[in-house]
Amino acid sequence: MVMLVLALHLLLGCGQDPCPDGSMLDGEQGLVVTAAEHGGAYGVADCDACHARVTLHRTGCTPDVDLEAIQDMVDADGLESCSVCHGDNGVESP
Ligand code: HEC
Ligand code: HEC
Known part of the structure; x- marks a missing residue:
């Protein structure tokens, strides 16, 4: 077991830092996506077009x-859920 943990450490240690920018919470407005962070995607309502749901919120x-709680919420409420945590992405509410 100890060897396995050590081996994993070595493997991961040689890879790239998975979080070069640190936590999203350190950003300008935390979890809320801002125009500056989102480029051309700001104002686009269809998050699924670029963010495949099965890959989201797997690592943090x-x-x-x-x-897991986030995945459950997204599973339950789909696209509706995104704005609860990430803001409206510049999309006008109906
Ligand atoms: C046109 C493609 C596109 C669409 C549509 C899109 N995004 Fe993104 N999004 C991106 C890309 C590319 C990044 C990575 C930007 C970066 O980190 O440099 C990103 C990053 C993010 C991030 C991480 C921001 C951070 O601070 O690291 C969040 C959260 C996010 N998008 C949420 C959403 C939500 C919610 C929607 C729908 C309202 C959405 N996106 C629609 C392309 C898109
Ligand atoms: C209950 C709150 C919550 C909901 C709902 C939610 N997110 Fe997130 N999302 C987070 C948190 C927290 C993180 C950052 C995890 C971390 O610290 O890296 C995140 C990270 C992201 C990222 C960065 C890449 C990643 O996989 O971590 C993207 C892109 C993203 N969310 C898009 C979406 C989209 C699109 C939806 C709707 C389908 C959505 N989120 C719904 C809380 C949420």
């Missing part, structure tokens, strides 16, 4: 975030 850069 913020300690103690319950990724």
